[in-house]
Amino acid sequence: MKVAIAGVGMTKFGELWDKSIFDLAEEASVKAIEDSGLDTKKIDAVFVANMLSSKLDGQDHLGAVVATLLGLSVSAVRIEGACASGGLAVHQAVAAILSGIYETVLVLGVEKMTDVSTCEITTALMGAGAEEERLAGLTFPGLYALMARAHMEEFGTTREQMAQVAVKNHFHASLNEHAHFPFEVSIEKVLGSPSISYPFTLFDSSPISDGAAAVVLTKKSVRKGVAIRASTVATDTIGLAKRKSLTEVAATKIAGEKALRQAGVSLSDIDVLEVHDCFTVAEIMAMEDLGFCEKGEGGQYVSSGQTKLGSKMPVNTSGGLKACGHPLAATGVKQIVEITNQLRGNALNRQVKGAKVGLAQNVGGTGATVVVHVLQV
Amino acid sequence: MKVAIAGVGMTKFGELWDKSIFDLAEEASVKAIEDSGLDTKKIDAVFVANMLSSKLDGQDHLGAVVATLLGLSVSAVRIEGACASGGLAVHQAVAAILSGIYETVLVLGVEKMTDVSTCEITTALMGAGAEEERLAGLTFPGLYALMARAHMEEFGTTREQMAQVAVKNHFHASLNEHAHFPFEVSIEKVLGSPSISYPFTLFDSSPISDGAAAVVLTKKSVRKGVAIRASTVATDTIGLAKRKSLTEVAATKIAGEKALRQAGVSLSDIDVLEVHDCFTVAEIMAMEDLGFCEKGEGGQYVSSGQTKLGSKMPVNTSGGLKACGHPLAATGVKQIVEITNQLRGNALNRQVKGAKVGLAQNVGGTGATVVVHVLQV
Numbered sequence: 001m002k003v004a005i006a007g008v009g010m011t012k013f014g015e016l017w018d019k020s021i022f023d024l025a026e027e028a029s030v031k032a033i034e035d036s037g038l039d040t041k042k043i044d045a046v047f048v049a050n051m052l053s054s055k056l057d058g059q060d061h062l063g064a065v066v067a068t069l070l071g072l073s074v075s076a077v078r079i080e081g082a083c084a085s086g087g088l089a090v091h092q093a094v095a096a097i098l099s100g101i102y103e104t105v106l107v108l109g110v111e112k113m114t115d116v117s118t119c120e121i122t123t124a125l126m127g128a129g130a131e132e133e134r135l136a137g138l139t140f141p142g143l144y145a146l147m148a149r150a151h152m153e154e155f156g157t158t159r160e161q162m163a164q165v166a167v168k169n170h171f172h173a174s175l176n177e178h179a180h181f182p183f184e185v186s187i188e189k190v191l192g193s194p195s196i197s198y199p200f201t202l203f204d205s206s207p208i209s210d211g212a213a214a215v216v217l218t219k220k221s222v223r224k225g226v227a228i229r230a231s232t233v234a235t236d237t238i239g240l241a242k243r244k245s246l247t248e249v250a251a252t253k254i255a256g257e258k259a260l261r262q263a264g265v266s267l268s269d270i271d272v273l274e275v276h277d278c279f280t281v282a283e284i285m286a287m288e289d290l291g292f293c294e295k296g297e298g299g300q301y302v303s304s305g306q307t308k309l310g311s312k313m314p315v316n317t318s319g320g321l322k323a324c325g326h327p328l329a330a331t332g333v334k335q336i337v338e339i340t341n342q343l344r345g346n347a348l349n350r351q352v353k354g355a356k357v358g359l360a361q362n363v364g365g366t367g368a369t370v371v372v373h374v375l376q377v
Numbered sequence: 378m379k380v381a382i383a384g385v386g387m388t389k390f391g392e393l394w395d396k397s398i399f400d401l402a403e404e405a406s407v408k409a410i411e412d413s414g415l416d417t418k419k420i421d422a423v424f425v426a427n428m429l430s431s432k433l434d435g436q437d438h439l440g441a442v443v444a445t446l447l448g449l450s451v452s453a454v455r456i457e458g459a460c461a462s463g464g465l466a467v468h469q470a471v472a473a474i475l476s477g478i479y480e481t482v483l484v485l486g487v488e489k490m491t492d493v494s495t496c497e498i499t500t501a502l503m504g505a506g507a508e509e510e511r512l513a514g515l516t517f518p519g520l521y522a523l524m525a526r527a528h529m530e531e532f533g534t535t536r537e538q539m540a541q542v543a544v545k546n547h548f549h550a551s552l553n554e555h556a557h558f559p560f561e562v563s564i565e566k567v568l569g570s571p572s573i574s575y576p577f578t579l580f581d582s583s584p585i586s587d588g589a590a591a592v593v594l595t596k597k598s599v600r601k602g603v604a605i606r607a608s609t610v611a612t613d614t615i616g617l618a619k620r621k622s623l624t625e626v627a628a629t630k631i632a633g634e635k636a637l638r639q640a641g642v643s644l645s646d647i648d649v650l651e652v653h654d655c656f657t658v659a660e661i662m663a664m665e666d667l668g669f670c671e672k673g674e675g676g677q678y679v680s681s682g683q684t685k686l687g688s689k690m691p692v693n694t695s696g697g698l699k700a701c702g703h704p705l706a707a708t709g710v711k712q713i714v715e716i717t718n719q720l721r722g723n724a725l726n727r728q729v730k731g732a733k734v735g736l737a738q739n740v741g742g743t744g745a746t747v748v749v750h751v752l753q754v
Contacts, residue, residue, distance in 0.1 A: 045610075054457075054504055058500070058504055060428055060459055060504035061457070061459040061505045061615065061742055061746065062457075063458050063465075063612070063746065064459075064613075064614075064615045064742060064746050065507075065615045068507075073612050073628065073631065074611070074612060075468070075609075075610035075612070076458070076610070076612045077456060077457075077458050077469065078456070078457040078458060079456065079457075080431075080438070080440075080455040080456075081438060081440050081453070082438040092454065092472075092473075095469075095472050095476040095479075096476070097476075098476035098477060098478065099471075099472040099474075099475035099476040100475060101471075101475065126435065127436055127438065128437055129438075130442075131436065134435060231478075232452075233451075233453070235440070235445075235450050235451060235452070236441075236450060237441075237445045238438065238441045238442045254450065364438055364441065365441060368438060368444075369440065369441050
């Protein structure tokens with residue numbers, strides 16, 4: 001598989017109260033198109049990833065909305081799969097190009113989350129889970145906390161190990177001008193911050209963010225040379241209760257292995273990684289499920305320092321969901337933006353030296369959807 | 378282009394208060410898979426079209442939900458483009474098969490609309506339109522009424538001509554056991570029913586329905602021999618105010634012409650047609666914009682009797698949105714189900730004799746998205 005990444009762009013992530021969802025969509029799209037050097041008229045399909053606009057903004061039909069903003073009358077569609085919406089939109093766009101129907105497409109992920117109350121957003125987020133989980137009165141942090149508790153029980157994973165993920169990702173975010181929280185935090189700060197759902201504190205949790213990210217994909221090779229070499233999707237049961245295990249995300253294993261085969265690379269070829277750290281334990285599980293360490297050893301792996309910029313296997317150089325921010329559907333696209341910048345050598349003061357191959361893992365719900373992309377320069 | 382339709386299935390459309398969105402999704406999916414004669418495990422991707430579940434059921438992430446219902450761990454995604462969601466999902470599925478990534482896919486359109494108040498649904502439906510239209514206090518019938526008024530002013534189209542569309546589609550629905558309103562109505566009944574938004578009465582308007590429809594698509598040829606020969610999408614501005622004309626849906630013209638070229642057929646080859654008659658005037662405009670008659674002559678064309686079963690060009694043999702019902706995202710998929718049944722010779726007492734080529738036109742919003750499919754046996 002080879003689909004070229006012609007351009008990338010993103011807005012700052014954060015509480016962007018002076019910008020509407022339309023402003024964010026246009027800003028990221030225009031940046032990606034400008035970066036591609038292509039005329040907007042070359043875009044022959046638009047894929048818009050979004051989860052919450054219907055509920056929070058009263059706006060559905062975002063494909064046509066974004067086509068209108070760009071002055072295009074081409075095919076346009078909205079893609080949704082909870083927090084994996086961005087990755088899924090990239091996947092559909094890759095398929096659209098490989099089908100031969102389209103040549104150059106725009107993928108945009110956008111979310112506007114900070115204009116409503118915490119209560120509203122907490123309820124809205126549970127749309128990503130199962131009906132029985134909503135009826136049980138669970139929240140999204142509560143679901144991930146169940147997984148974290150199981151991981152602690154089964155493997156002895158500690159709160160300190162989880163907190164190290166937040167410390168590292170905040171350090172990375174401190175080097176990223178687009179990050180929601182571009183500042184460092186200490187392990188004491190993470191452990192001492194208010195409890196959200198045991199074992200998570202506020203600083204174990206990704207924030208509610210506004211933001212947008214966009215990529216232009218094309219079947220033609222482009223000068224900057226980054227290409228998508230694998231794009232895979234796997235699903236698991238929507239609810240946690242029916243899973244075989246609470247301590248692994250089976251869909252990550254399936255999509256991850258398939259992606260490596262599709263790209264013809266092995267784990268040791270990966271130079272840079274963006275994974276879906278919606279809560280700190282999720283990064284630990286991602287490293288296990290992708291195969292970077294044995295199951296149960298993720299806590300030790302991430303706290304060893306080797307996933308920090310400058311070490312062996314830099315993970316979430318963008319700052320991850322934790323510190324770059326998590327405007328739901330923008331996240332999966334932002335991962336592709338970050339990896340592309342790394343492979344182009346454009347990642348400025350957070351550049352992974354000589355990065356040639358990158359992998360992005362984007363999760364929807366508690367692992368009901370997982371999308372994996374492998375990019376190569 | 379050639380993608381085979383291996384199986385089709387649908388639920389009854391109507392006020393189905395004893396069935397949840399999950400029940401409807403499962404019923405239509407299982408019917409389509411059974412009809413295909415394939416093992417469920419052959420399905421390697423799931424495309425779920427839905428517009429309102431996030432708002433009305435609190436359930437997003439429907440791709441994974443449906444995969445879970447079917448016991449599948451394959452790629453699954455939700456597709457949304459207002460009332461064109463169903464057609465868009467078929468389009469994405471066609472692209473997915475042509476890409477070579479997937480071989481046999483399920484497309485499901487599902488909507489559960491009758492559990493909420495008229496006020497809630499009226500507000501929710503405006504998500505299909507533009508922000509300025511919501512801010513203007515317009516409703517969806519109000520938007521189409523503006524188009525109808527312009528058509529009356531510009532071309533002398535009459536309320537009686539519009540009413541004939543409802544009379545004909547109710548007649549077709551009286552022959553369809555899956556229809557929401559399987560009964561005939563007189564022109565007096567249509568004209569004398571309560572006003573919704575001038576010039577529309579209740580019987581000019583498609584209903585609020587529950588329902589689901591599904592198709593199984595595969596790249597292999599199948600015994601029953603119906604194939605998708607064209608799949609096209611075009612967009613126009615999301616809001617009416619920026620359109621060149623209120624009396625044409627430009628996206629229908631673009632998608633329609635492209636579909637005929639793609640399929641290598643001409644209008645005279647079309648034996649059966651499903652068009653998006655959300656309001657009676659929409660069927661009149663569809664016939665003009667697809668080229669079956671000149672612009673402005675649609676009123677005369679549809680009231681001439683030639684679009685009725687048994688005549689030259691049968692339109693909406695299912696009963697259309699008007700009388701078969703309009704569970705938003707299910708509609709575009711139901712159109713494919715109906716045309717497939719016609720081309721297979723399975724349409725029972727509403728069979729168009731010797732039908733070989735069919736066309737489906739699915740509209741989102743007031744024409745911001747249009748999807749056209751051509752099917753051939």
